Amino acid sequence: MSDTKVVKDLMIGIFDYPHVPYWFSISQAIKIVRVSFLDTNKYPEPLAILVFDQKYHLLGTLTLRDILRGLEPKFLKATVGGAHIVEGDQTELALIWDSLFDIKAKEMAERPVSEIMIPAKHFVEPHDPITKAAYLMLQHDLVLLPVLEEKRKFVGLVRMIEIFDALSNAILKE
């Protein structure tokens, strides 16, 4: 790309997203989603929560999808050797989930968010090209990519929407 935008040109601040420590429960995360997004009609893309350890190091991210997955009963998660497999249409099982939802989901919601978050394993630096950020997000199916300074200090986040904007401008430029 001749127009050399780098990660820091499109990163957003970390305080744009709610923070939780890893020991918070899923139900506490749900309350945070409500007060931070739903009740205030703020819908940033993606709707996500950042999960930190006791030393304020980023551990992972939590999206609405992750939270709902955390409430799913085990019988809907067919696994072989720990890997999730899909065995045809699970709709009928989902109806059973409906009948159990009130009791089981509340039980599941008391688990810590560390059990359901997507661990933060991939990072970019502020001066990295945005194509590197795009590559990592596509390759690992990420909704948010943390930006670290000198591989240590968490300074910002990159989202797909800004990456798309920057890359599409390069495509459409005459």
Add this chain to the structure above:
Amino acid sequence: MTTGQSNPPTEPLDRDHHQKLYVQLYEALKRKIETGEWAVGSQIPTEGGLCEMFNVSRATVRAAMQDLARQGYLTRRQGKGTFVQRRTASEGLPVHTSFQELMLEDAAKCAVTLLARTVMMPVDGLDAELGIAPDRHVIYIRRLWAMANEPVIQQEAYIPYQACPALLEAEISGEPLVSILERKHGIRITRVRTRLDAVPAGPADRKAMKVHEGSPLLVLLQHFYSGDTAVAYARSIKPARKQSLLLDFERESA
């Protein structure tokens, strides 16, 4: 003696200072009283006069004067103005309330461990305790004081991130919260509301303090204010083995 009738010089406050203007004004006015520049019994300048003198809004002046009245420095007389009064022991009597003084007899012998310093959202009523919106970030600090490897006190402190962002990186070790906020970050604590309860240990506290579930615990809940703004909330727990509480109130001589 009337101090409010002359044309006052402007005494501007530092607008770049991170301390709120009314807290700075509170301090400036308190200094005038304590140094005797404004003598006991004298009338202080009007709200408008103070606005001009310090180049601040009327709301800032009112907030500072309300705090001074609450602390017993000023009294308002209907139709006459506001006067400096002699402070006496009354409701709102200032008491040293750092939790070490109340709960930790021998702080010097304790080893302090910083168990956590991170950021969270104020769930489960914490927003109300801190008087902030539920979507505001809060710094969480958990420290443990131990003697001979036995837990003595655990304190969990919650500080609105906006009140003191530098706290995330500051050296804090075993220093009391008030001292950290005041000495290191220039946030003047004007009021501490304290509540002491004795309760049976729940599952989380039991684990932290290495006591049996249901064992008696002393729980100290403290709200720290700078002016009318809550700048911290802390919960400290201590096993209630053998406990005594000494409160020493001193009335200033009339």
